[in-house]
Amino acid sequence: MDGFAHQIIAGIATGGIYASVALALVMIYQATHHVNFAQGEMATLSTFIAWSMVEAGFPYWIAFAATVMLSFLIGVLVERLLMRPVQNAPVLTHVGVFIGLLLIVGNMTGWIFGYTTKVYPSPFTSSGPLMGGLISAHELGSTAVTLVVLTLVFLFFRYTSLGLAMRAAAYNPRSARLVGIRVGWMLALGWGLAAAIGAVAGMMVAPVVFLDPSMMTGILLYAFAGALIGGIDNPLGAVIGGFAVGVLENLAGAYVVGTELKLTVALAIIIGVLVVRPSGLLGRVVTSRV
Amino acid sequence: MSASENVAIPATIPQAVPVRRGMPAWQVALVVLGGLVVAIAPAFVLESFPLFQLTMAVIMGLAVLGLNMVTGFSGQISLGHGAFFALGAYATAILMSHLDWSFWATLPVSAVVCGLVGYGIGFPALRLGGLYLALTTFSLAVAVPQILKHKSIEDWTGGVQGLFLVKPDAPSWLPVALTPDQWMYFVAVAVAGICFLLCWNLIRGRIGRALMATRDHQTAAEAMGMDTATLKTRAFAVSAMVTGIAGSLSAVAVEFVAPDSFSLMVSITLFVGMVVGGVASILGSLFGGLFVLFVPNIAEAISKAAPGVIYGILLIAFLFILPDGFAGLLRRVAGRLRGRG
Numbered sequence: 037m038d039g040f041a042h043q044i045i046a047g048i049a050t051g052g053i054y055a056s057v058a059l060a061l062v063m064i065y066q067a068t069h070h071v072n073f074a075q076g077e078m079a080t081l082s083t084f085i086a087w088s089m090v091e092a093g094f095p096y097w098i099a100f101a102a103t104v105m106l107s108f109l110i111g112v113l114v115e116r117l118l119m120r121p122v123q124n125a126p127v128l129t130h131v132g133v134f135i136g137l138l139l140i141v142g143n144m145t146g147w148i149f150g151y152t153t154k155v156y157p158s159p160f161t162s163s164g165p166l167m168g169g170l171i172s173a174h175e176l177g178s179t180a181v182t183l184v185v186l187t188l189v190f191l192f193f194r195y196t197s198l199g200l201a202m203r204a205a206a207y208n209p210r211s212a213r214l215v216g217i218r219v220g221w222m223l224a225l226g227w228g229l230a231a232a233i234g235a236v237a238g239m240m241v242a243p244v245v246f247l248d249p250s251m252m253t254g255i256l257l258y259a260f261a262g263a264l265i266g267g268i269d270n271p272l273g274a275v276i277g278g279f280a281v282g283v284l285e286n287l288a289g290a291y292v293v294g295t296e297l298k299l300t301v302a303l304a305i306i307i308g309v310l311v312v313r314p315s316g317l318l319g320r321v322v323t324s325r326v
Numbered sequence: 327m328s329a330s331e332n333v334a335i336p337a338t339i340p341q342a343v344p345v346r347r348g349m350p351a352w353q354v355a356l357v358v359l360g361g362l363v364v365a366i367a368p369a370f371v372l373e374s375f376p377l378f379q380l381t382m383a384v385i386m387g388l389a390v391l392g393l394n395m396v397t398g399f400s401g402q403i404s405l406g407h408g409a410f411f412a413l414g415a416y417a418t419a420i421l422m423s424h425l426d427w428s429f430w431a432t433l434p435v436s437a438v439v440c441g442l443v444g445y446g447i448g449f450p451a452l453r454l455g456g457l458y459l460a461l462t463t464f465s466l467a468v469a470v471p472q473i474l475k476h477k478s479i480e481d482w483t484g485g486v487q488g489l490f491l492v493k494p495d496a497p498s499w500l501p502v503a504l505t506p507d508q509w510m511y512f513v514a515v516a517v518a519g520i521c522f523l524l525c526w527n528l529i530r531g532r533i534g535r536a537l538m539a540t541r542d543h544q545t546a547a548e549a550m551g552m553d554t555a556t557l558k559t560r561a562f563a564v565s566a567m568v569t570g571i572a573g574s575l576s577a578v579a580v581e582f583v584a585p586d587s588f589s590l591m592v593s594i595t596l597f598v599g600m601v602v603g604g605v606a607s608i609l610g611s612l613f614g615g616l617f618v619l620f621v622p623n624i625a626e627a628i629s630k631a632a633p634g635v636i637y638g639i640l641l642i643a644f645l646f647i648l649p650d651g652f653a654g655l656l657r658r659v660a661g662r663l664r665g666r667g
Binding site: 069070071073118121122125127128129130131132133135136137138139140141142143144146147151253254257260261297298299300302303306307310311314 | 403456457465473476597605632634645649
């Protein structure tokens with residue numbers, strides 16, 4: 037029974053990471069109706085930037101903050117340089133640009149930082165076992181960070197005028213433009229925010245899985261699954277979905293299919309959700325006029 | 327001769343008038359002959375390693391053609407065609423190494439297996455438009471090596487170690503003695519040639535037009551009485567079949583299959599090949615195959631990571647500058663030349 041409880045709690049901890057990445061995906065989806073295949077690679081690059089700052093002797097939280105800001109800028113730049121010129125192109129072009137971005141960012145990371153796995157420090161340490169040894173300090177800390185990020189995002193969208201403008205730009209670009217919102221910049225901001233959230237997720241997961249250029253590929257998949265379970269247009273749903281996938285993955289890995297098929301669990305979730313209930317559990321059912 | 331004979335033909339029945347647009351017959355013959363020479367010559371001119379590379383380029387071209395059938399012509403974005411490539415390769419490898427089948431006998435089996443699986447995947451794909459299908463097939467591509475490594479099928483797949491095969495020898499009845507490498511090249515060219523011809527035939531006819539109509543405007547196509555669901559699932563089946571056959575060829579050409587050679591990168595490579603060669607272009611697929619084989623080789627001289635970076639940059643550059651790929655560029659150049667002449 038203790039083992040079972042530990043699996044669930046470990047699942048919640050990894051689920052927090054999935055929830056952050058899922059949130060980043062949903063943010064971009066809401067703003068642009070795109071799913072960014074390169075989200076994982078961008079987060080990995082951010083984590084490597086943070087790693088090199090920590091290695092260079094910066095205190096952890098300074099490196100953390102600098103990385104988040106830098107990632108935000110990278111996200112904005114990507115939208116301005118790559119996505120804006122093709123915003124009216126067919127879906128195939130968008131998918132192609134995402135794949136191109138994935139290739140460039142992923143391989144550049146390997147090129148610059150090398151392919152050997154690196155140890156990334158965790159800011160959370162404890163002197164004794166927590167909750168009777170059920171949870172590690174890092175699991176507790178990263179879950180807390182995830183929840184803080186989610187709360188901040190929620191507050192930003194709910195209570196600031198910039199957040200309102202971004203929601204307006206996503207919901208109805210034409211009307212938003214008519215009332216003076218710069219829709220193009222709102223999209224870029226959305227990309228920046230998503231990149232920043234992805235960076236946080238990367239820095240939280242790196243101490244667990246070790247840092248290497250392909251660290252996020254699997255995580256991206258779980259995040260997709262989480263976002264889809266919750267409904268790809270619903271941030272809260274994505275968060276809940278992310279946690280659910282974390283627990284599900286851990287339980288399935290421990291008791292049903294073994295660790296070798298964990299990714300296949302994500303695949304099964306994705307296909308299952310898309311076929312049975314494409315709008316997710318909490319998403320809006322979209323009916324379109326043809 | 328007499329007027330009455332002419333009158334006997336009712337005016338309402340359209341006569342089958344052979345319309346030949348473009349080249350006269352002798353030019354067609356010249357092109358075919360030239361094509362044959364270009365196809366055959368490398369086997370006798372090239373050393374064995376460049377010949378092997380060319381063989382692989384032809385095989386990759388065939389795999390790209392498969393992807394083009396579903397993504398280019400039918401408009402269903404697949405980022406997971408590496409899975410069919412792997413399926414075809416493993417079908418051939420398992421039959422050859424466990425059951426001692428000859429290579430030729432495994433080809434139809436691999437085609438049927440891949441076609442059936444593709445048909446099966448075509449059904450959930452119907453419900454997933456554009457981006458969602460790309461996402462699902464993307465996750466399929468990520469999961470493939472894990473599935474291949476799994477213990478329950480290890481007895482058949484050889485697990486992480488994979489399976490070793492032997493290239494078929496050239497048959498003894500040939501007038502010229504061929505090395506296995508030369509023979510493999512001819513096998514690849516012949517199989518690919520037949521598949522290209524069949525796909526070309528399929529696309530330029532009624533079915534091809536129906537596919538493209540469905541891709542361009544599904545509602546209009548439905549209103550015209552086309553069964554879009556059947557068309558799309560069958561396009562998926564054909565596509566999977568062609569890519570699977572390419573996988574079979576690659577298994578014997580490389581003489582080895584292992585889970586880690588069918589990573590996400592294979593699917594991405596096919597996608598890059600399709601975009602660079604030309605989306606919805608039969609001949610473009612062949613350019614795509616040449617591109618994905620030779621460009622990484624050149625780039626690898628710079629750094630291990632360089633092929634990926636260069637792929638990515640070229641992919642985006644093509645999407646921005648030449649969205650209809652290399653084939654589109656050729657078409658435009660040819661059009662301009664003809665316009666001047």
